Amino acid sequence: MIENTLYLKALAGQSVPRPPVWMMRQAGRYLPSYLELQKKYDFFTRCETPELVAEITCLPIDEIGPDAAILFSDILVIPRALGWHIEMKPGVGPVLDNPITSKEQALAVTKADALEKLQYVMQGIRATNERLNGRVPLIGFSGAPWTLLCYMIEGRGSKDFAAAKAFCYEHPEAADHLLSVLADVIIDYLNAQIEAGVHAVQVFDSWAGLLGPDDFNLFCMPHLKRITEEVKGAPVVLFAKGAWYALERLAWRTSAAAISIDWTVSPEYARKATRREATLQGNYDPSRLLSPVPVIRNQVKRMIDRFGKDRYIVNLGHGILPNIPVDHARAFVDAVKSYETS
């Protein structure tokens, strides 16, 4: 039994006294307690050790108090399970040792034993639920096929992922093969997470907005749609960052329970684009958490007034930044908890 059901109620479209709140990347580098663990263990050791996963996932629950926990892991565990060696370089981000450069390499990718290699995540989920002890629901997640392809071809983070885009435009069949295999793995992976005990899953398509509407239809939409249809037993939330033009499609032509949005669209636009009936999540500008606390409080209140308290999950429009003072993160969450319609 889950004590705090606000997040799950919002996903189910049920009325709530106030909206739930959590923050993307809430278990991360703005927390001094996390930085202590970062010094002791390397990144993928943290991801692969169930006790550390449980401990890190619970840090923000104990210190900040959001209404849901997100499993500590990373989207790049999938390319790792497919055989890529990845290093998380401080100040640089993820670096893959031999990114895909040829059509032949992309066509040779199969799902192989990826799910077996990811079993440590399921162990992490079980350990986390024990530690959470039903206080809040646990969110599982995966990267989306397009965003994972970006890293597998580019080999590292990039402003425009120009090499990944060029590859897809030159070799559309090979790109489609890779995206389809990734979707297969993601479906198995999310279903296994649900079986292990997560209460909802979120699919991060962080680089969707690098594509225009037509290319989004080619490289993102069919796979996101299939994932929402084939992941069973828990609500699926889609976050296609930057793809404001696809809000209507994401809400109504997939089986997603909610759509997460970044801060470049207004609440009014997002509600209108999703015909006012979808559950939306977002969309506070992460940099805005640098504002003075009274400003954060006012902006959160106004944001809830504009979205409405129902069918709404308060969140940031992208991950929390490392330089956010913990007090400001707490003020964001507290502002939602003290929300009253007046």
Ligand SMILES: Cc1c2[nH]c(c1CCC(=O)O)Cc1[nH]c(c(CCC(=O)O)c1C)Cc1[nH]c(c(CCC(=O)O)c1C)Cc1[nH]c(c(C)c1CCC(=O)O)C2
């Ligand atoms: C694109 C992406 C990645 N990872 C993720 C995304 C999608 C969300 C987004 O767009 O922000 C998702 C992610 N990564 C991490 C989580 C854990 C749960 C959470 O608190 O949200 C989640 C949900 C831990 C992490 N993943 C990473 C860290 C920081 C490195 C460290 O702690 O040593 C954490 C806490 C490293 C990471 N992982 C990734 C990058 C680009 C980097 C380096 C830059 C950065 O730090 O943001 C890939």
